[in-house]
Each structure stands twice: as structure tokens, then as C-alpha cells.
Amino acid sequence: MTDPQETRIKSSMATMTADTITVRGHDLTTELMGRIDTAALFFLEVTGRLPSPAENALLNAMIVAIAEHGMMPSVIASRLTIMGAPESFQGAVAAGLLGAGDVFVGPTSNVAHLLQVEAKAFPGSDDERAAAIVADYASRGKRIPGLGHPHHRIDPRSEKLLQMQAEHGLDDSHTRLMLAIQRAAIARRGKHLTFNAVAAIGCIASDIGLDWRAVRGIGLVARTVGLIGHVLEEMKQPAAPAIWDLVLDNTDYSDPEPDNG
Amino acid sequence: MTDPQETRIKSSMATMTADTITVRGHDLTTELMGRIDTAALFFLEVTGRLPSPAENALLNAMIVAIAEHGMMPSVIASRLTIMGAPESFQGAVAAGLLGAGDVFVGPTSNVAHLLQVEAKAFPGSDDERAAAIVADYASRGKRIPGLGHPHHRIDPRSEKLLQMQAEHGLDDSHTRLMLAIQRAAIARRGKHLTFNAVAAIGCIASDIGLDWRAVRGIGLVARTVGLIGHVLEEMKQPAAPAIWDLVLDNTDYSDPEPDNG
């Protein structure tokens, strides 16, 4: 039998008694309900403190920026899931969230990791650090996350977020470094690289104090909101049967890949 | 081949062009980012319109009320999942969401269904309708969702939500009916039945115009926020190994149930 002392679990998220719930030190009914919004609760959960109004506003803007883009892959997955399992709303939302990984949502955390952790190894001014970081990534054959866009020279969501950050007078040290990295990368590549929404979220989330690992959480909250909207629409006006038909009509049998057995 | 006309998919959630994203008819960067919060976006997704300030405040209060209660079953599931699969933050959150089903989150939708759909079959004053509904449930051996609590005569979260609803001057027709149902159920059972948070969310969500199926979404957004907090804490200060040890130390081998083969 394990030593009971060793198996005690520690958590600083919440305490409950028969009469009260305390979240991160704040009484739920008297200090939180009616006083903070959903984004502020997220901020409290992942940092342990309540956000300033400016931090709160930026966090909401980031969530709103990425929650709803129409028929994205995760939306399609959720819609196909509710068709097969209409008894489980949460299962359909979970199926969509499972695609919020390294390709679509993870890069925001990678930008934050670059700025919060990797950048510490590079001293100097922002431009000196940026040049060294860009050279380091190039030497390892890695792409800087957050730069580039198939259509836009300027990503309107990034522009809006940076403008809000300036208007609210928030600390912008991570944003300035990320903009310097953009300039250095453009100089090295000799072509324009858009400062996309991934970059904006990665640096602004860092500036408001979110741990780089928590930055992925912005995308997960946003996706949950968007997926709920689509699952409800799917229940009222199904698209999944037409999606399935489309895929069947457009799939060709192919001989297996040579290395495939 | 299916008729292409038949396989076209319809959605009113969002439109994208090379330059703009429009969510439910609102331009993302100029009309939504910086102007609405996360709860308002949820409201827009599931109703198609922006909430009034009062509706927005109540929706936030409902989400905040149920997001974080410490070591709940879904939190434990998420923590155990990130221990085995640290590469997938979204997988750990999804694992926790999967438990947000008929027992813990679903009853809010059941209250809303009762008030929005089932109650239509019962005419009269609130008290007449409530008496008939309680009698109908009793005749079918069903319990009214949202009534009862192991410890509290008054659920402080319900009290806070009802007080906010009154202060904001919101329509309260569903809330009045649910309170009448509480009175009728108490009269029938001859003992106190607490108007718990499930009841409060079910009726207030109905009063602010949410489809009963979308009411579950309040719990899913709330859980996502809370689970992200716990998964992040688990990464910094692991509890799952101690949880696993505890379970192993407290599990007895039992002979199978007789009907178990």
C-alpha cells in the first residue's frame, strides 16, 4: 500500500464547503457571478488572477476572432458525428475539438513558446534578437510560426487586435519582438510575410500574461463556441447527409501505395 | 451520381471571402471583435442575433456559475488523459467534455424542454399548469428535473441568478412557471425541494431565448473553460499519478456479478 501521505492530491483551482464554492480564492456567488465574464473566468483559471479590463477585452477579441469561420474541418467532423450519434451533443463537440491540434490551433502556442521561452536565449535589442532567432530557425530548417497567409498582405484580424492592444495601452513587449521577427524574416526571405492571426494571438496572449501552454486554450474555448453553433444548426437543418453523398460521389478507388503492403 | 442540386449544403453561420469573414451577418473585424464578449458570441451562434446587455449578463453569470467546482469526475478524467497523452491538450479537454452528458449537464436542457415544449400542452395560469405538469410527471413515475439538493434549502447560485434576472428586468415567464412547478412539487411531495442551479439555468436560458437544445451548450462552454484550467494545473503540478495510486490501493477483486456470464 502506498504511503497515504504521498497519495494526497493538491489543487489550487477551487474549494467547496456545504455553503460556498471558492474559485481561485474568490467566492463564486458574491465575487464572480454577475461581476466577470466568460473570458475573465478563463483568465482566472489559467493565471490565478482576474484580468484588468484591457486584458479582458483583448482576450475576448482573440476568442471572437477565431471562433467561427464556417465549414472548417472540425465543423464538418462535428456535423458528421451528430448524424451518427444524435444522443450525444457533447460527443459531437468533442469530435470537433479533437482536430484543434498542432496544425490549426497549436501554432498560437508555438508563437507564445518562441516569445516566452526560446527568445530568452537571444540577448540584445528586439531587432538583434529577431535576426538571431530567424537565423536560428533557418539553420534548423524550421519555419517561424505565425507568418504568411495564402491571400492577405495584411490579416484584418491581426490588424484589429494590434490596434486594440495599442488603444488599451497594454504592455506590448512580446508583440514588438514578434513584429521585429516578422521584419527579420521578410528581410531574410526577400518577400512579404503576413503577420497572421496566429502571430497576433501568440504575442498578445503573452503580453497579457498567459502561459504559452494556456494559449492553445484560447482556440479551444473559441472552437467550443463555434462548434456548438454548428451542431445546433445541424440538428435543425442537416448538412451531413449531403456531405457524405458528396464524398462518396467524389472518391475513386486507387491502387494502394507501393509502400502500403 | 447524386444530383448536384440535392447535395448542396446550406448553412447560415458564416460567409468568407478573400477579404472578409461575416458571422451571422455581422462583419467579424468591424462589428464583432472588440464589441462583443465570448458569451455574446455564443448567443449569436445559437440564436442568430446579438444579445441585449441584460441577456448577455445573465448568460455570463450562468456560465461562471457552473464552470469550476474543483475535482469533478470530468476533471479527473481530463487529468488522467493528459498523463497518458501529454501531446494532446485538446484530447484531455475532449475527454472531460465527454462526461458532460445526461447526468450532469443534460438536465438543464431537460428543464428547458419541459418549459419550452412540454408545458405547451397544459393551459391555464402558472399554478394550474404547474399542478398539471407535476401530476403528469408523477403519473409517469418521472422526477421533475432541477428540483432537490443534497445539502441546501436554497442553492446560492440559483438565488444569485434569479436576483440578477429581476434586477435586469428581463422577461421571466419561464422562470415564473418553473417556480410554480417547484411550489406544486413541494405541495405534492409534502417536503422542501430546492430550486437548484439546473432549474435556474433551464428557465433563465429559456427566458433569454435559447432553444432548449442549445441550453446544454452553456454547460459545454463552462466545462471547457474549467477543464482547461485543470489540464494546465496538471501539467505544472501533476495529481493524476496520485489519483491512479489511490484507485489501485482501494480496489478489491470481486467475484463477477451472477448475471455477468
Place this chain on the structure above:
Amino acid sequence: MTDPQETRIKSSMATMTADTITVRGHDLTTELMGRIDTAALFFLEVTGRLPSPAENALLNAMIVAIAEHGMMPSVIASRLTIMGAPESFQGAVAAGLLGAGDVFVGPTSNVAHLLQVEAKAFPGSDDERAAAIVADYASRGKRIPGLGHPHHRIDPRSEKLLQMQAEHGLDDSHTRLMLAIQRAAIARRGKHLTFNAVAAIGCIASDIGLDWRAVRGIGLVARTVGLIGHVLEEMKQPAAPAIWDLVLDNTDYSDPEPDNG
């Protein structure tokens, strides 16, 4: 603090010591590995005993029958998920499994429930019971699960399974009742109703002794096998980007449903 006596957990699935693992009373390395196959292990897990060779053969045939049908909705969901989260093979498989619910996989359990539980209320010969069951379903406006097929008068998978059951000389009391139900339903409806694979799995699984709740597990094992194949193929020869393009190209913005806000 809870009484420690009350919180002890009971399970009869496995015991572990420093030297041995015992599964359902059988030593893992000396009695199971090398002696039983994957389907027999499933049988042992859900019934507590090892299957006879005939039961084992039928269980394998049922799993094989439903594992791989090409681009099914759950397959599409898994492929879209691995595109967004290539770090999580298990997440992509889980996303596909989440669609294995009441519409596609659940009906096998419904057939088994009908035969194992509901049918007990109806005495008499198989044909008498079948007539009463069909009348009862009709009076409640419910469809009998497992009957009907869009294309086939005879489902070749059902035919093969029934033939195997006969060849192996297995008890077939549930199968005979289900065939009687088919006859009664055809007589009542005045048109042919195919005995589809759902019916065959529901009755044969009952005949080999699986609890009706475990019958869903046949589909889950089968789907897991099939989804792994598709996720691996997706990694080598991606289809998800083309699926996404197809959906985007075939989605029309629609005005919201009137009841949608």
C-alpha cells in the same frame, strides 16, 4: 470524510501482482497469450468466460462484417481530425468512434434488447410472440430495428452470418424469434422487409450470450479496426484537404431558419 469501507472499489476484470496478470481468472501469459484471439478476449471481457470455438467464429464474423465500408461518416470525421491534429493518432480514432451512436451502431443493441428483455413480456410460440411484438411496436408508432434495406431483398452479410450460425450448430433461439418478427412485420406491412446486418448481429450476439448492452461493443471494436486503417492511409495519401475543398465549394449561405432566432 467518507467511510473508507464505503469507498472501496470492486472490479472482477483483472488482478495484478508483481509477477502475474490475471484476466477474468485466467493467467495472461500462460492461459491467454498464444491461445485466444482478439474476439475471444472481447468475449471474455464482457461475459466473464471464454467462448466456444463456434461462438468465437461467429463473433469474428460479426466484427469483420461491419468494420470496413469505405468512406463512411465516421471515417471522414477521423480523416479530418488527423489533418488538424497529426500528433494524435488516438484522437483521430476517437473522433470517428464518437459517431458510432444511436443511428449506425446502437440499433444492434436495440435488437438485442428487444430479444433479451422486451420479448420476455410476450408468451407463446415464436410466431405468437412475434405477432404480439410487431403489434405492440406498431401501436406505439415505433419501427422494429434491424428490418429493411434501401437496396437489398437479402442482405448478403446477414445470409452469411445465419448460414455460419447453422453450420456451427449454435443455439439459435433468439435468431428464430427475430426471423419470426421479420415474417410478422412483413405480413403486417404487406411488403418485403430485409433482415439486415443489424438484425443478424443483434440476434446472433444474443444467441452466443452477450448482454444486450455489450452488443454495441461489437461495432466499437469493428470501427476501431477500420478507422485505424483509414487514419494510416490518410497519413500516407491525404484525402481530407480534398474533402474540405469539396464541402466549401458546395456550401451555400442560407438565411437562417425562421425558428432559429
Place this chain on the structure above:
Amino acid sequence: MTDPQETRIKSSMATMTADTITVRGHDLTTELMGRIDTAALFFLEVTGRLPSPAENALLNAMIVAIAEHGMMPSVIASRLTIMGAPESFQGAVAAGLLGAGDVFVGPTSNVAHLLQVEAKAFPGSDDERAAAIVADYASRGKRIPGLGHPHHRIDPRSEKLLQMQAEHGLDDSHTRLMLAIQRAAIARRGKHLTFNAVAAIGCIASDIGLDWRAVRGIGLVARTVGLIGHVLEEMKQPAAPAIWDLVLDNTDYSDPEPDNG
């Protein structure tokens, strides 16, 4: 609109017509049902060919070896999930699968990757290659996957699998290299390192021709089988409420980590 030619999807898994289903070129009812078992279907899915009897036997033994170990973290997650969402058997199984990631199941794929991919860079005899691989891992501060065990000098599951591989006369080139790696690692570390089940599965799966990425699938099939057993037992004899109580009784509120905000 995308060029239709570009959006066509290719797959070699299955073809369906009104009358037949063909899986990897084999007619489902006449060539697969009744002729192959569940493991052989898995093999067919991921390699494109049917296994030899020896390959089939080893694959079953590997699945059986790791399917059921009692109250593992993923089992606990599944049990807690079905408590909250009893409507979704598949959701509970999926929740457990989500923990089958880099820590518990992934290492089998890492062994296979080492043997199938990384080892190609190291020429010579098995012992020469093994010494170079061990030195390379040490120079990068990485541990060789599959070596070491908290209790056993010999893992009885590995011993059984290697014995079966020898008895069936299977190609064992990957196994021999992995055993050479074990010897080289022991020599370098100057202490015994157990050849555990992860090592055995990684090398034997490679010897029977599974792509290293598909090796994770062995664990996913095995876990699905085991999780189904536990979810069914949980439905009949609940353990989750006692697990939840245990965790609540053993959780201490802790002050947040200093870096936690």
C-alpha cells in the same frame, strides 16, 4: 470553384456496389467473413494483405498482452465518463482511448520507428549498429524506448512473445537488432535493463511487416476491447462514485505555484 479534377479523393480501403463490398480487394462475404479473425482484418487494413498464420498468431498475442491490466488511468477515465453520460457507450470508450498517447501506447511506435527508420543510418552487424544507436541516443540525452521495468528482470509478456516468434519460425531481424540494442544499453549503463512489452511489440510488429505508424494501432485495438469490458462492468456494478469520493477525500487545497500567476 476548385478544379473538380483536383478535388477527387482517392482511397484503396474498400469499394461498394449495390451487391458487394470489397475490402482491400477481397470480397467481404465470400472471402473474409468466416475466414479471417479480427486481428487479420486489422493486418489487412494496415498492410493491404492478409497475414500468414504465424503473423496472425503473433498479432493476436500482442493485442491480448496489453488489453486488460485492471484499473489503469484510461479505464478510470472511461468509468467516470459513463457515470456522467450514460447515454453514450462510445463516448466513454473514446474518453479512455484519448489517454492512449505518447506515454503508454506511443512508445511501441517509437521502438518500431527506431528499428524501421532510424536504424537505417547505422551500418554493420547488429551489435555494431546497436552500439552506434545507443551512443547516438546517449549523445542526444534520449532514452531508448522499450528498455527497463520497475519490478521485473524479465517481462513475462516479452518472454512469451519472443518464444512464440521463435516457435512460429517468423523472420526476426528487427527482434535481433532490438535485443542487440538491449545488450548495448546494458553494457553502457552497467546495469540490467528489462526488455519490456513495449520493446517486444515494437520489434515483432516490425518483423511481421507493420508500418511503424500502425504499431500504435495495436494498442488502440487492445484498449478498445479492454475499455468495453470495464464500461460494461461499470454499468452493472458502478465504481465511479467511489472513485470520485476517494479523490475528493484526498485532495488538499494548495496555494498556487509561484509561476502560476
